[in-house]
Amino acid sequence: MKYEILIEGGFTGIPKEYKGDIHLKDKTKESLFEAFEGKQKSVNTALRDGFQYHLKLIDGEEEHEARYDEKNLPLPIRQFIATISKKNK
Amino acid sequence: MCNKHYCFIVPPHILEELAKRGNISCKQALNDSKRFLERRRTILNNLLVREFEDGNSERFIYDSQNKNEQRLVLVRKEGDVATQDETANKAYETSGFVRDYFKDTFGLDSIDGNGLDIISNIHYGEAYNNAFWDGDEMTYGDGDGKEFTDFASAIDVVAHELAHGVTQFLSNLEYQSQPGALNEHFSDVFGTVIKQKYLKQDISEADWLIGDSVVSEGFPGVAIRSMKAPGTANEFDTQPDHMDNYYSGSSDNQGVHINSGIPNKAFYLSCLEIGIDECALIWFDTLKALWRTANFNDMLETTIATAQRLTQEKKVSDTAVDAIAKSFSKVGLTPIIA
Ligand SMILES: [Zn+2]
Numbered sequence: 001m002k003y004e005i006l007i008e009g010g011f012t013g014i015p016k017e018y019k020g021d022i023h024l025k026d027k028t029k030e031s032l033f034e035a036f037e038g039k040q041k042s043v044n045t046a047l048r049d050g051f052q053y054h055l056k057l058i059d060g061e062e063e064h065e066a067r068y069d070e071k072n073l074p075l076p077i078r079q080f081i082a083t084i085s086k087k088n089k
Numbered sequence: 090m091c092n093k094h095y096c097f098i099v100p101p102h103i104l105e106e107l108a109k110r111g112n113i114s115c116k117q118a119l120n121d122s123k124r125f126l127e128r129r130r131t132i133l134n135n136l137l138v139r140e141f142e143d144g145n146s147e148r149f150i151y152d153s154q155n156k157n158e159q160r161l162v163l164v165r166k167e168g169d170v171a172t173q174d175e176t177a178n179k180a181y182e183t184s185g186f187v188r189d190y191f192k193d194t195f196g197l198d199s200i201d202g203n204g205l206d207i208i209s210n211i212h213y214g215e216a217y218n219n220a221f222w223d224g225d226e227m228t229y230g231d232g233d234g235k236e237f238t239d240f241a242s243a244i245d246v247v248a249h250e251l252a253h254g255v256t257q258f259l260s261n262l263e264y265q266s267q268p269g270a271l272n273e274h275f276s277d278v279f280g281t282v283i284k285q286k287y288l289k290q291d292i293s294e295a296d297w298l299i300g301d302s303v304v305s306e307g308f309p310g311v312a313i314r315s316m317k318a319p320g321t322a323n324e325f326d327t328q329p330d331h332m333d334n335y336y337s338g339s340s341d342n343q344g345v346h347i348n349s350g351i352p353n354k355a356f357y358l359s360c361l362e363i364g365i366d367e368c369a370l371i372w373f374d375t376l377k378a379l380w381r382t383a384n385f386n387d388m389l390e391t392t393i394a395t396a397q398r399l400t401q402e403k404k405v406s407d408t409a410v411d412a413i414a415k416s417f418s419k420v421g422l423t424p425i426i427a
Contacts, residue, residue, distance in 0.1 A: 011219055011240070011250075011300070013313070013347065014323075014325045015341070048221060048222040048272065048276075070221060075157075
């Protein structure tokens with residue numbers, strides 16, 4: 001699966017970008033895609049210095065793209081970002 | 090036609106725009122009395138602010154235990170003795186210092202002027218390189234230990250985040266483009282002022298850096314931002330120090346952490362001329378007079394008007410207006426002085 005992750009904002013204001021390919025177990029992939037399709041929690045307009053997450057995942061014909069902030073990022077997507085971030089350290 | 094009664098039922102966004110344009114009958118009606126002014130400010134500033142319970146300006150420190158959860162475990166509250174956790178103790182101490190600065194200097198009772206309790210969440214997330222304000226509380230990561238460390242222990246970071254709360258209640262500057270850059274600017278202003286007070290420095294000793302104590306050895310720079318020399322704090326620092334280099338892209342909510350370098354530099358230059366205490370007072374009163382969509386020119390106009398008033402009241406020196414005008418001119422923002 002191809003991924004593109006852009007993390008912007010935050011107190012530091014320094015963006016982070018990750019692009020690459022990753023193999024995920026079917027179950028992990030399923031819960032990740034379900035999180036994308038789930039109803040997004042409302043945006044917290046009072047958030048200051050919160051990260052903004054922009055993700056794009058392409059798996060064969062399937063493509064997902066979404067934006068989240070610190071307060072409405074679904075857990076499976078947060079865990080996926082953490083995995084990618086650790087992989088790129 | 091606008092009269093006093095009508096103004097109260099005008100939707101807030103229309104009222105705001107009318108007040109901002111400054112030349113229509115609605116504003117005249119709003120300005121008829123002090124009561125109306127207060128009412129207008131309350132309406133404008135509470136546009137996006139939720140209802141808050143009254144507090145006693147007390148500190149509450151919660152440990153997120155490296156989860157992405159807030160108010161998880163209360164580890165220290167107002168009056169409690171120190172805990173085993175140094176980060177908790179530092180967050181307690183620094184948030185108290187910031188609270189006391191605003192109270193002792195400007196008479197502001199906590200973040201909202203109404204005794205809102207001060208909630209801090211520490212150890213948020215895993216190797217989390219950030220600190221944020223989310224409308225009613227502050228949250229700090231431990232950093233990854235490689236590039237960043239312990240955001241809750243840094244006085245300028247804590248003051249910066251708490252000042253976002255103050256801004257929310259005083260002017261509610263929206264978080265995008267120029268109003269967003271001003272929101273960031275005011276947080277850096279009070280971050281740097283309070284840091285100098287905390288370290289008992291005068292302006293010649295100060296480094297004017299923001300976040301120098303949260304960067305680790307692996308970070309390519311000395312700090313996150315520099316008020317004295319925007320754009321030089323680290324390899325990623327793209328802050329301009331002049332309108333000629335204004336960032337007009339869409340990243341970072343249209344550059345809120347980028348273009349703040351321009352007014353930041355003007356603040357630094359103003360402090361060199363009239364001192365940091367006079368500047369802090371002028372900037373604080375300016376923040377009180379601003380509104381949600383104020384841009385750089387609105388801010389400059391308001392700062393000059395505020396300095397003129399404070400000069401007449403003998404609260405700042407006679408040279409304040411000229412000093413501020415000169416400082417802003419140097420960053421490419423030239424005021425029209427009445
Ligand atoms: Zn900020």
